[in-house]
Amino acid sequence: MDLTPDDVRDVVRALDSSGLDELHLELADLTLTVRREGAAGWTAEHRVLREPALEGSAEPAVAAEPERARAALPDGTVAVHPPLLGTFYRAPAPGAPPFVDVGDAVDEETVIGIVETMKMMTSVHAGVRGTVVEFRTGNGEFADADAVLLVVEPAGETP
Amino acid sequence: MRIRRLLVANRGEIAARVIRTCARLGIESVLAASDADLDSLPARCADRVVRLGPAPAAQSYLDPAAVVRAAVVVGADAVHPGYGFLSENPALATACDEAGIVFVGPTVASLHAVGDKLTARSHAVAAGLPVVPGGEAADLAAAQAVAAEVGYPLLVKAVGGGGGRGMKLVRSAEELPGTLALAVSEAAAAFGDARVYLERYVASGRHVEVQVLGDGVSAVALGDRDCSVQRRYQKLFEEAPAPAIPDHVHADMAAAALALAAHLGYRGLGTVELLYDRDRQTFSFLEMNARIQVEHPVTEMVTGLDLVAEQIAVAEGLPLRLRQEDITLTGHAVECRINAEDWADDFRPAPGRIERVVLPAGDGIRVDTHVQGGSVVPPHYDSLLAKLVVHGTDRADALARARAALELLRIDGVVTTAPMHRALLDDDEFAAGGVDTAFFERFLADRRQPAGVS
Numbered sequence: 001m002d003l004t005p006d007d008v009r010d011v012v013r014a015l016d017s018s019g020l021d022e023l024h025l026e027l028a029d030l031t032l033t034v035r036r037e038g039a040a041g042w043t044a045e046h047r048v049l050r051e052p053a054l055e056g057s058a059e060p061a062v063a064a065e066p067e068r069a070r071a072a073l074p075d076g077t078v079a080v081h082p083p084l085l086g087t088f089y090r091a092p093a094p095g096a097p098p099f100v101d102v103g104d105a106v107d108e109e110t111v112i113g114i115v116e117t118m119k120m121m122t123s124v125h126a127g128v129r130g131t132v133v134e135f136r137t138g139n140g141e142f143a144d145a146d147a148v149l150l151v152v153e154p155a156g157e158t159p
Numbered sequence: 160m161r162i163r164r165l166l167v168a169n170r171g172e173i174a175a176r177v178i179r180t181c182a183r184l185g186i187e188s189v190l191a192a193s194d195a196d197l198d199s200l201p202a203r204c205a206d207r208v209v210r211l212g213p214a215p216a217a218q219s220y221l222d223p224a225a226v227v228r229a230a231v232v233v234g235a236d237a238v239h240p241g242y243g244f245l246s247e248n249p250a251l252a253t254a255c256d257e258a259g260i261v262f263v264g265p266t267v268a269s270l271h272a273v274g275d276k277l278t279a280r281s282h283a284v285a286a287g288l289p290v291v292p293g294g295e296a297a298d299l300a301a302a303q304a305v306a307a308e309v310g311y312p313l314l315v316k317a318v319g320g321g322g323g324r325g326m327k328l329v330r331s332a333e334e335l336p337g338t339l340a341l342a343v344s345e346a347a348a349a350f351g352d353a354r355v356y357l358e359r360y361v362a363s364g365r366h367v368e369v370q371v372l373g374d375g376v377s378a379v380a381l382g383d384r385d386c387s388v389q390r391r392y393q394k395l396f397e398e399a400p401a402p403a404i405p406d407h408v409h410a411d412m413a414a415a416a417l418a419l420a421a422h423l424g425y426r427g428l429g430t431v432e433l434l435y436d437r438d439r440q441t442f443s444f445l446e447m448n449a450r451i452q453v454e455h456p457v458t459e460m461v462t463g464l465d466l467v468a469e470q471i472a473v474a475e476g477l478p479l480r481l482r483q484e485d486i487t488l489t490g491h492a493v494e495c496r497i498n499a500e501d502w503a504d505d506f507r508p509a510p511g512r513i514e515r516v517v518l519p520a521g522d523g524i525r526v527d528t529h530v531q532g533g534s535v536v537p538p539h540y541d542s543l544l545a546k547l548v549v550h551g552t553d554r555a556d557a558l559a560r561a562r563a564a565l566e567l568l569r570i571d572g573v574v575t576t577a578p579m580h581r582a583l584l585d586d587d588e589f590a591a592g593g594v595d596t597a598f599f600e601r602f603l604a605d606r607r608q609p610a611g612v613s
Contacts, residue, residue: 002204004179005525009336013520034520043567044520047531053191053203055209086510086538087215093348117497118508118542142215142538 003032012042014087014127071136078128079136079148086117088124090148098139104132105155112150115143130154162261162475166191166230167205169241169245172529173451175237180467186476191229193219200529209233214539219266220244223251227258237261237474239467243541244324246450246483247274259358263474264490265427265449266375272423273447277318277356277545283444288415291434291443293358302339305357305433306332312360315342319350321446323392329361363595365435366394367401367442369416370458372469374479375426378406380413381462382488384454387596390506395576395599396583397454398493399461402554405440405592412452420449428455428470439594446577453496453543456527459549460492491554493561497528497570498542502579510538514572520603523550526568536573544575554592558584582606 011034015023021036029050035043067151073079082088090098090113100112113124134151137143164187167174174190181188190196190205202208209229212219219225221244230238231357238255240246240263249270255262262513273377283290292309294493295318296302306313315338317325325346329338339355347353370381384545385401386394400409416431420426430452432445455466464481472480500506513534513595518526528545530536536544549564562584568577583589586602 002179002182002185003522005527008520009522009524016521037567040563040567041524042520043517044571045515045517045532047201047533048203050203052190052192052198052204052208053206055207071587085510086508095344095348117538118510118540120506120508120542122507 003030003046008032008044012044015042016084063149073148073151074133076153077133078130078151078152078154080112080114080124080126080128080150081146082124082143083122084115084117084150085143085145085147086115086122086145088137088139088141089114089116090135100126100132100150102132102134106130106132106152124149125151128152128154160184160236160261160475162188162263164235164470165231165237165239165263165271165471166209166226166233166235167201168211168220168226168229168238169246170196170199170201170529170540171529172546173241173453174199175204175529176465176527177241177253178204180465180471183465184602186471189229189235192336193224193539195535195539198535200531200534202379202512207233209423212256214537216244216539220540223248223254226251227254229469231258235260237262237263237471239471240450242450247448249274251498261474263427263470265425265429269423269425269427269448273429274321275318276321276446277315277354279447280356280444282422282448283419286415286419288419288444289363289442291358291445293566294355295354295356296339297354298338299336302335303332304355306335309357309359312362314358314360315339316358317342317346317350317352318356319346319352320353321448326357326392329357335564339424343528348556354490361434361436361443363437363597365401365593365595366432366445366591367404367412367435368430368432368448368452369412369468370452371420371425371429371431372473372479372481372495373420373423373427373429374473377479378417378420378425379462379479379481379483379486380417381458381466381486383409383412384457385593386454387594388589388597388599389596390603394454395496396494396580397457397496398480398491398554398557399457400488400491401435402491404435408440408442409434415442415444419444426473428466437593453546454494455547456525456548457494460523460525461488461490462486463489484575490550490552491557492548492550493557494549495547495561496543496576497545497547497568497580497584498576499536499544499573500542500576501574502576503609506517506576507574508538508542509574510536510542511572511573512536512597515569515613516571517567517569519547519567520543523560525550526549526563530570544570544573547580555568555590558590571584
């Protein structure tokens, strides 16, 4: 059983006419705190405690974390992480050539891929000058914020 | 046919919204949830939950076969598709028809008629609606011919696009070949349909839309909404009725929307999107959305109707329960979309764990949300957390009440766009009413002055 906005509004009306400033309700399936916030109005903090009634025994698939995205880096190489967690794409559009591939030279500003988070696309920059030696996250794979997308062998100090 | 068990094939606040109406109508609700949503607030509110598939939408909410399979497994006699995802995809409606399951939406024929933007445009013309000058661009020569008629700047739009997706601005003839080629390849990749068409770009236009409800025989218009406050074609704030429009134009827009609904023999909820020219006080047809909209609560506030209940009734095959003369609009309603985004950092998305949710409550206030303390906002889907909907006696009253309500709203744990709405509601141009779709970018640019945003 859930409370609707209309239910909450009725509680507010009842409190308003009673002169009370706060009501706290605890039921098996939900908790509700309605509070008068001075002259500004009322607030409601509502939590549904009821557990979802899941059909069958279907266990959610546990997202398999690609092992290679966590493996140690070869000495002297640099990992490129996503700017925020999301789905990693290596190309600007399906079927298009990838932004970069193994063996390509990159610099700090080179776009090496796109991360899609909440339907918004963010470019991923290499952030380092050097050569791509390995991809650790595949096209279309989900990447946590600390995942390694690709590995770059930095260029020497000479500019 | 009376619907007794309904599969909600969506997530987020609209899933919670549909479940609420099911509970009120005595319909058993079964939520089809991806792995990321099995423990969501809608999952806790639904009578039952069935697993739809893995978190990525392509393998769950966007898979028609998975949705129909879930409906069959739980013995649902209807599917509500919400908005987005498969709501306007004829493949789901067709699969439901074949499985003998009611699709809570328009007929497959209507979905085809309005889903293809060029077909929708020709239906609008046939129904007598004014359209923005433009036409199909099958190749560069055809595009140049159309461009010569409509002039620059113009928009290249994907036939399979809509809702702001698949549009590109062309400022001059020199830009046309390059932008056209890019638009064609992007349309092919994004929509599986490479066709594009051109439309005149209206610089100072407002996005106004009319809500219609049809039973396949007749239709009623349920007032209009203004959704001009947008960033990159994504709506941020909506209101009903559309402000600063003469009464006779409101009436003409409603009549135009009804003419299109009648022409289509439309059944279900639909929204006729119009481009309103501020200077000329005229409107043109843009597209029709064959689903319930995110912003439907502002219409519910001013009409007193439950649009989901009406949608379910016509899906059951019942005739309209409303006559046009029964519909009266009372006061003014506004909606602030509270998204998990940091507007101070270029609207950077902010998925994460919600710690606490405290919402304003009372007369004329409604918050539609899918989060509570402990909820996880996954990165796989859109960023909408909650819709703050406020009803007032008139626009000024609604805005004042919305300002007060925003001060009380508290969503801890992720960054939200609530501060953006506070700034918006304090803006003089916005408060005056009737801003165009370019307003919000100007508003943002003004705030990027050295003082910065806080």
